[in-house]
Amino acid sequence: xxxxxxxxxxxxxxxxxxxxxxxxxxxxxxxxxxxxxxxxxxxxxxxxxxxxxxxxxxxxxxxxxxxxxxxxxxxxxxxxxxxxxxxxxxxxxxxxxxxxxxxxxxxxxxxxxxxxxxxxxxxxxxxxxxxxxxxxxxxxxxxxxxxxxxxxxxxxxxxxxxxxxxxxxxxxxxxxxxxxxxxxxxxxx
Numbered sequence: 581x582x583x584x585x586x587x588x589x590x591x592x593x594x595x596x597x598x599x600x601x602x603x604x605x606x607x608x609x610x611x612x613x614x615x616x617x618x619x620x621x622x623x624x625x626x627x628x629x630x631x632x633x634x635x636x637x638x639x640x641x642x643x644x645x646x647x648x649x650x651x652x653x654x655x656x657x658x659x660x661x662x663x664x665x666x667x668x669x670x671x672x673x674x675x676x677x678x679x680x681x682x683x684x685x686x687x688x689x690x691x692x693x694x695x696x697x698x699x700x701x702x703x704x705x706x707x708x709x710x711x712x713x714x715x716x717x718x719x720x721x722x723x724x725x726x727x728x729x730x731x732x733x734x735x736x737x738x739x740x741x742x743x744x745x746x747x748x749x750x751x752x753x754x755x756x757x758x759x760x761x762x763x764x765x766x767x768x769x
Contacts, residue, residue, distance in 0.1 A: 582695065583702045584627075586711040587619065587724035590738040591731060596708050598732035601631065605730045609757040610652065612726070617656040623663055624700050627692060628681075629707020630669035636660070641679050666695070668710050689717045712740030722766050723748065729759040 588596045589606040597603055608616065620626075628636070643649060644657035665681040668688045675683040684691050692714050695703065705711045705720065714720050725738065748765035755761055 581697055582625070582700050583721045584692070584696050584705055584714065584719055585702060585722040585724060586705050586714070586720050587722075587726070588706060588708070588711075588738060589726045589728060591735075592727055592729055593731045593733065594738050595732050595735040596738050597736040599735050601635070602732075602735070603635070605732055606728050609760070612756045612760055613652055613656070615756070615762075617652065617659060619704070620656065620663055621659045623702060623704045625695065625703045626663055626665045627695070627703060627705040627710060628665055628667045629710035630667065630672055631709070632707040633665075633667045633669070633672075633675075633681075637676075637679065637681075641676075666691070668707075688713050689719070692719055693717070708736050708738060708740070715740055715746070716742060718746075720767060722764065725763045725765075726756075727761045727763065 589603075589608075590596055591598070591605060598605060640657050640660045642657075644654040646653075649657075661679055663680065665679070667675045667681055667683050668685075668691070669683065670685055672683060672685075675681045688710060692705070696719055705714055711720070747768040749768055750763065751766050752764040753762065
């Protein structure tokens with residue numbers, strides 16, 4: 581069985597995007613960017629919600645070809661393109677296969693359950709709405725919150741409303757430059 585992790589940047593008040601899908605508050609330091617790059621390199625399958633997919637796919641497929649691309653950006657772009665991805669959307673009609681991605685338009689929870697039951701390496705789920713459906717279904721094994729010291733006052737929350745408690749064990753904390761704190765929790769089963 582694969583392990584499913586929900587990992588995203590979040591504001592101190594718990595939002596993954598500020599109003600208007602603004603993400604400017606979450607620009608990573610070089611050290612944090614490398615951590616995210618290493619995570620992408622170790623992920624065997626990424627599950628994307630439509631909004632985050634649109635954000636990531638608008639930049640990373642060609643980021644390494646942009647003037648002034650740093651070695652870190654080139655490495656991340658290569659890793660991102662190579663990482664297998666499933667994009668969950670009821671409204672999108674096309675996902676370029678040359679980015680190692682496929683589109684899924686059916687029942688997200690059923691597909692995530694099927695993928696999780698397969699043999700294979702770790703899966704990451706990204707996008708708060710998609711992750712919320714997996715949270716409510718009890719499919720997430722690990723939560724990684726990369727908390728930035730900013731209050732954005734609203735937007736898209738990291739956590740969704742749940743029907744019951746989810747008990748967690750803290751397994752790692754790490755501090756990055758600019759006061760960013762990583763907290764990693766495993767779900768108690």
